[in-house]
Structure formats: structure tokens, C-alpha cells
Amino acid sequence: MSTAQSQATATQSSIPLDDLRTCIHCGLCTSACPTYLKLGSELDSPRGRIYLMSAVQQGRIGWTGEVVKHLDLCLECRACETACPSGVPYGRLLEAARDEIAKAYPRPWRERLLLKVFRDTLFPYPARLRLALWPVRIAGGLIRKLSGILPDELGRMLELLPQELPDERRYRLPPVVPAAGERRYRVALLTGCVGSVLFARANWATARVLAHNGCEVVIPQDQGCCGALHLHTGASETAREFARRNLKAFPLDDVDAIIVNAAGCGSTLKEYGDMLAGDPAAGPVAERLSAKTKDISEFLSQIDLKPMTHPVPKTVAYHDACHLAHGQGIRKEPRELLAQVPGLRLVELRDAEICCGSAGIYNILQPEMAERLLDDKVDAILATGAEVVATGNPGCLMQIAKGLAGRGGKVQVVHPIEILAQAYGEALP
Ligand code: SF4
Numbered sequence: 001m002s003t004a005q006s007q008a009t010a011t012q013s014s015i016p017l018d019d020l021r022t023c024i025h026c027g028l029c030t031s032a033c034p035t036y037l038k039l040g041s042e043l044d045s046p047r048g049r050i051y052l053m054s055a056v057q058q059g060r061i062g063w064t065g066e067v068v069k070h071l072d073l074c075l076e077c078r079a080c081e082t083a084c085p086s087g088v089p090y091g092r093l094l095e096a097a098r099d100e101i102a103k104a105y106p107r108p109w110r111e112r113l114l115l116k117v118f119r120d121t122l123f124p125y126p127a128r129l130r131l132a133l134w135p136v137r138i139a140g141g142l143i144r145k146l147s148g149i150l151p152d153e154l155g156r157m158l159e160l161l162p163q164e165l166p167d168e169r170r171y172r173l174p175p176v177v178p179a180a181g182e183r184r185y186r187v188a189l190l191t192g193c194v195g196s197v198l199f200a201r202a203n204w205a206t207a208r209v210l211a212h213n214g215c216e217v218v219i220p221q222d223q224g225c226c227g228a229l230h231l232h233t234g235a236s237e238t239a240r241e242f243a244r245r246n247l248k249a250f251p252l253d254d255v256d257a258i259i260v261n262a263a264g265c266g267s268t269l270k271e272y273g274d275m276l277a278g279d280p281a282a283g284p285v286a287e288r289l290s291a292k293t294k295d296i297s298e299f300l301s302q303i304d305l306k307p308m309t310h311p312v313p314k315t316v317a318y319h320d321a322c323h324l325a326h327g328q329g330i331r332k333e334p335r336e337l338l339a340q341v342p343g344l345r346l347v348e349l350r351d352a353e354i355c356c357g358s359a360g361i362y363n364i365l366q367p368e369m370a371e372r373l374l375d376d377k378v379d380a381i382l383a384t385g386a387e388v389v390a391t392g393n394p395g396c397l398m399q400i401a402k403g404l405a406g407r408g409g410k411v412q413v414v415h416p417i418e419i420l421a422q423a424y425g426e427a428l429p
């Protein structure tokens with residue numbers, strides 16, 4: 001690269017220099033990084049990726065295919081943030097780097113098409129997703145049999161879908177779910193885009209458990225995608241547009257909390273304040289929305305919980321979704337809630353905090369690494385002898401269910417809130 005080009009890259013880079021400088025290159029993060037653990041290569045570790053970002057920031061190298069490859073392989077699981085003694089905001093650095101890559105690096109047409117189809121067209125829009133799933137709903141068996149002749153990415157998408165798509169009509173929520181008995185709180189529920197189509201049951205269970213605990217649950221009808229997929233794949237401006245829409249949709253002044261049951265979405269809502277910090281009009285509202293956002297397990301742990309009275313006599317293993325454990329620091333709350341369920345035996349999972357390989361659409365774009373991580377996760381689950389594995393994120397639910405289905409499919413995969421709903425006497429169809 002010429003000196004002129006180098007300088008242009010250095011001055012144009014939007015990767016925050018102050019964030020890069022917090023890295024003291026100690027390497028304590030490497031042993032927490034799933035890709036480093038698998039490949040043993042420094043450039044596929046957090047420290048190595050930070051070196052690459054610094055080199056681009058300083059204009060010493062450009063966004064070449066080789067550099068992009070190492071950043072693409074990052075799951076953005078943020079396990080490195082948990083391990084880092086220096087407080088490096090790795091997720092923020094990676095998001096800035098991916099934004100730059102999206103502008104500076106011409107991706108092959110197939111990758112661009114995949115982003116266009118899955119990220120830009122389908123996943124953030126429940127109505128389109130429903131339409132796209134309609135053929136699977138009526139001829140799922142046949143389509144799955146034909147998956148071998150479909151493009152690889154479509155085949156992988158089909159493999160991730162639940163064997164039976166849920167009947168959304170059974171779990172449809174009204175705009176307001178009244179509290180059972182005296183109203184103690186009024187909360188708003190983010191139903192999610194993929195969540196509202198494929199995990200309507202978890203949303204229904206969330207509303208029921210909240211209602212049992214004296215919450216009136218409002219479902220804002222104008223809510224949209226949280227923006228996580230775009231934020232993590234180099235389209236942060238679109239993510240900010242989604243955030244602005246949600247600022248208008250959620251009645252901040254009328255609710256005690258905004259409840260989220262999907263780890264990735266909750267983590268993103270909690271970042272709205274940072275994402276919109278430069279916007280004088282939206283920034284302060286975004287701060288307030290972030291401050292009111294609570295994962296369902298976090299909220300239930302902070303209120304005076306009504307006792308669960310219906311036994312769920314199962315052995316349950318809990319998997320930490322990355323954006324719950326590393327993104328939001330929520331680990332003990334789901335475990336403590338599950339431990340209160342009568343008859344339930346909670347068992348710990350080996351490497352519970354290591355990513356399952358789902359990571360948004362990573363498992364579609366980076367199938368090899370995603371499969372290796374999934375294999376480890378399934379081994380760890382089967383080693384516990386658990387009948388049920390519980391995890392609080394739609395992506396993990398689909399990924400782990402797919403992995404277990406490939407190994408006999410005897411272990412049930414559920415959101416923890418579904419178990420809690422049963423413990424409150426709700427019959428989950
Ligand atoms: S990211 Fe943190 S843990 Fe990793 S090398 Fe830098 S300072 Fe050390």
C-alpha cells in the first residue's frame with residue numbers, strides 16, 4: 001500500500017483509537033476465545049484481531065481479504081470482554097471495524113446476496129418471514145428431503161428450523177395482558193422478529209409468568225426489529241434506524257420496565273444509549289430506554305416473586321447465551337429461578353459460557369466453525385444426562401436443537417421461561 005493510501009486509511013478510520021489503546025496485549029482473553037481455542041492462531045484470537053484493527057487504524061495495512069477473513073470468523077460472543085482485565089470494549093471495536101469493512105471491502109456476490117436475503121429482507125420482518133416459511137409449513141417434510149439440492153445456505157437454514165413450526169394462533173397475545181390479581185407493575189414486552197414467528201410460545205410463557213407476578217404486560221404494536229443483526233454485520237446505520245423506531249413504539253413513561261426474553265435483542269436494547277449518543281434528539285430517550293430494559297430473568301430476580309407450586313420433575317442443564325452472560329453479565333439469575341422450580345434438578349454444563357456457534361447468522365455464513373462449536377456443545381449436554389436443556393436466546397435454541405436432533409434428539413430444548421410457566425401451572429400445548 002502506498003504512503004498516501006495508508007494515510008487516507010488512517011485518517012478515515014472510524015475505529016475508536018481510545019478503545020484500541022485500552023488493550024495492553026496481555027493475552028488473558030485468548031483462552032476464553034472459541035475461535036482461538038479451535039484454531040490456535042493468534043490472528044483468530046481477540047488480541048490478534050485487535051492488532052489487525054490497530055494496523056488498519058494506523059494505515060499500516062488495508063482491509064484485504066486476509067484481514068477480513070479473521071474478523072469474519074469472530075462470533076462476537078464477547079467472551080473476551082469477560083476475560084479482559086483492562087476493560088477493552090471488544091464488541092464496540094468489532095462493530096466499528098465491520099462497518100468499515102462493509103464500505104471498503106468488496107465482498108463476493110454470494111456473500112452480498114446472503115446478507116441481502118437473510119439480514120435485510122427476511123429476518124427483521126415477521127410478516128415476510130411468515131410468508132417465506134409458508135411452503136415449509138405445508139410441505140416441510142418434502143422440502144427437507146430436497147434440501148440436498150438447494151443452495152448450501154438455504155439447506156442450512158432449513159436444518160435450523162424447528163421440526164414442527166409452532167402454531168402462532170395458539171400463542172397470540174392481545175395488546176395488553178392483564179395482571180392476575182392486584183397489579184403491581186406495568187411492563188412492555190419486546191416480542192422480537194424471529195422470536196415472534198418461531199418462538200411465540202416463549203413470548204406467551206413470558207407474558208403468563210409476568211401476569212402471575214402481578215404485571216400488566218403491554219405489547220407495543222409498532223415495535224420492530226432491535227437492530228442486532230445489522231449492528232453485528234457492518235450496517236450500524238440501519239441498526240440505528242431500527243432503534244429510533246423502537247424509541248417511538250415503547251411507552252417509556254408508562255412502564256416500569258421493558259422486558260426482553262432474547263439475549264441478543266436485550267443486549268442491543270441496552271446499547272441504544274451508546275448507539276444514539278451522537279443524536280441530540282434521540283440520544284437521551286435512548287439512554288432511558290436502555291436503562292429500563294431488563295432480561296426476563298433479571299426482572300423476575302428483582303421483584304418479590306410469587307412461589308411456583310407445580311412440580312416440573314426434570315433434570316435440566318442451562319446453557320449461557322453469550323449476549324446474556326458476556327453481553328449483559330446475567331448468569332446467576334436464570335439458574336436461581338430454575339432452582340426454585342419444585343422437583344427440578346439443575347445440572348451444570350461443561351463450558352456453559354462457550355458459544356454454541358449460533359451467533360446471529362454466523363452459523364449460515366461460517367458453517368465449519370459453527371459446526372465444530374456445536375459438536376462440543378452437544379457433547380457437553382449429553383455428558384450431563386439432562387432431559388432438558390434451557391437457554392435464553394432464539395438463535396441458541398435453534399442451533400442446539402439442530403445439534404441434538406443429529407444425535408438422536410432425546411433431549412428437549414426450551415427457553416427457561418417455558419419451564420417457569422409450567423411451574424406456575426400453565427399448560428404449554
Ligand atoms: S483484549 Fe484485554 S485480555 Fe485481551 S490482550 Fe487486550 S487487554 Fe489483554
Ligand code: SF4
Nearest residue numbers: 033074075077078080
Ligand atoms: S468475540 Fe468471541 S470469537 Fe470474537 S474475539 Fe472475542 S472471544 Fe473470540
